[in-house]
Amino acid sequence: MKVIRYPATTDLSLKAWSAADEFLLEQVLDQNLSGKKIITYNDRFGYLNCQLHQNDALSVISYKSQEKSHKINRENNGLNFDDSRFINPLSSIDEKIDIALMKVPKSVNLFELYLAQIATCIKEEGVVYCSFMTRHFTKQLLSISNKYFEVVEQSLAKKKARVLILKKKKEVIDNELINKLTLSNKEILRQYYGVFSAKEIDQATQFFIDNLQIEENTKEVLDLAAGNGVLGHIIQKQLPNCKIHLIDDFYLAIESAKLNLKGENVCFHYNDTLKEIEENSIDLVVSNPPFHFEYETNIEISLSLFKDVTYCLKQGGKFQLVANRHLNYGPHLERIFNKVIRVVHNDKFEIYNCIK
Numbered sequence: 392m393k394v395i396r397y398p399a400t401t402d403l404s405l406k407a408w409s410a411a412d413e414f415l416l417e418q419v420l421d422q423n424l425s426g427k428k429i430i431t432y433n434d435r436f437g438y439l440n441c442q443l444h445q446n447d448a449l450s451v452i453s454y455k456s457q458e459k460s461h462k463i464n465r466e467n468n469g470l471n472f473d474d475s476r477f478i479n480p481l482s483s484i485d486e487k488i489d490i491a492l493m494k495v496p497k498s499v500n501l502f503e504l505y506l507a508q509i510a511t512c513i514k515e516e517g518v519v520y521c522s523f524m525t526r527h528f529t530k531q532l533l534s535i536s537n538k539y540f541e542v543v544e545q546s547l548a549k550k551k552a553r554v555l556i557l558k559k560k561k562e563v564i565d566n567e568l569i570n571k572l573t574l575s576n577k578e579i580l581r582q583y584y585g586v587f588s589a590k591e592i593d594q595a596t597q598f599f600i601d602n603l604q605i606e607e608n609t610k611e612v613l614d615l616a617a618g619n620g621v622l623g624h625i626i627q628k629q630l631p632n633c634k635i636h637l638i639d640d641f642y643l644a645i646e647s648a649k650l651n652l653k654g655e656n657v658c659f660h661y662n663d664t665l666k667e668i669e670e671n672s673i674d675l676v677v678s679n680p681p682f683h684f685e686y687e688t689n690i691e692i693s694l695s696l697f698k699d700v701t702y703c704l705k706q707g708g709k710f711q712l713v714a715n716r717h718l719n720y721g722p723h724l725e726r727i728f729n730k731v732i733r734v735v736h737n738d739k740f741e742i743y744n745c746i747k
């Protein structure tokens with residue numbers, strides 16, 4: 392079985408699975424899986440999904456790019472797939488599950504949100520296996536596991552990976568898995584567990600808001616990599632009649648943005664590319680673009696999004712973004728846009744205006 396990454400990367404050190412995924416799979420491959428109902432979490436590129444295709448596992452898909460990756464790998468390996476086996480982390484699950492497999496995500500909040508969903512569908516005698524690289528262990532994994540399960544065991548390490556084995560679910564009541572963030576004007580934004588900047592507004596985002604320049608005649612805006620929609624929200628306050636598009640690859644980000652922005656002129660796009668946006672339609676694109684993906688750092692995805700921005704901006708339209716200075720986006724942006732101005736910076740962040 393060959394499993395590849397989507398989107399592809401030129402960084403050969405980035406793999407489609409790790410020793411933690413292999414160790415997770417090992418937990419179940421020596422069991423009799425016939426008739427067993429399996430659910431997988433954070434199977435980023437579809438490694439588990441392909442290996443367990445005979446069990447028709449339910450895959451909890453949190454990213455549009457993850458969904459695309461699963462489909463590509465299934466297709467490449469000649470495996471049938473049924474879209475209804477893809478569900479999202481907020482879905483209610485009717486099936487009763489024997490085995491849940493999770494590659495532990497970097498965000499402990501997201502780990503909790505996944506466990507909370509598992510607790511709704513796992514059988515009394517069901518088992519949850521959660522794998523991680525030993526260097527990523529934090530004690531919170533144990534305390535959160537103990538909140539949802541009575542038995543929490545830890546395996547020995549293998550190839551620097553470990554597995555937590557959870558049994559006997561507990562009853563957890565009144566469990567709202569939403570964080571609240573207070574803006575400087577005292578407004579409160581809400582976001583599901585696992586969405587970027589859980590406790591307070593990100594420093595780069597705040598620097599961006601403090602320096603945001605919006606022209607009065609702006610009619611259509613795109614908040615690219617929107618997270619909880621904070622940038623779109625601020626723009627909507629200033630220009631209530633403006634049409635605002637918000638895009639994010641993360642399902643829970645878009646669902647959070649829906650909690651924070653209302654109105655007929657708001658469009659939400661759960662996607663990892665700008666293909667849904669009309670060509671030459673946007674006056675202003677704003678972004679605090681991604682460069683961390685779980686434990687990986689990679690600017691290739693942002694650079695590809697920047698190229699897509701030129702497609703959807705009107706001629707003369709503006710792309711305004713904030714970035715960590717060490718990423719040195721300037722030369723990359725100059726290759727893509729007609730005019731690039733670094734408008735303001737401090738010791739950590741810089742803001743660029745790019746004109747098409």
Ligand SMILES: C[S@@+](CC[C@H](N)C(=O)[O-])C[C@H]1O[C@@H](n2cnc3c(N)ncnc32)[C@H](O)[C@@H]1O
Nearest residue numbers: 587596616617618639640641644663679680681
């Ligand atoms: C640095 S956060 C910014 C979030 C929000 N704009 C803010 O300032 O708080 C970057 C966001 O990019 C999203 N993201 C990652 N890859 C993406 C892609 N290919 N397309 C769209 N969004 C993506 C992540 O899910 C994350 O929400």
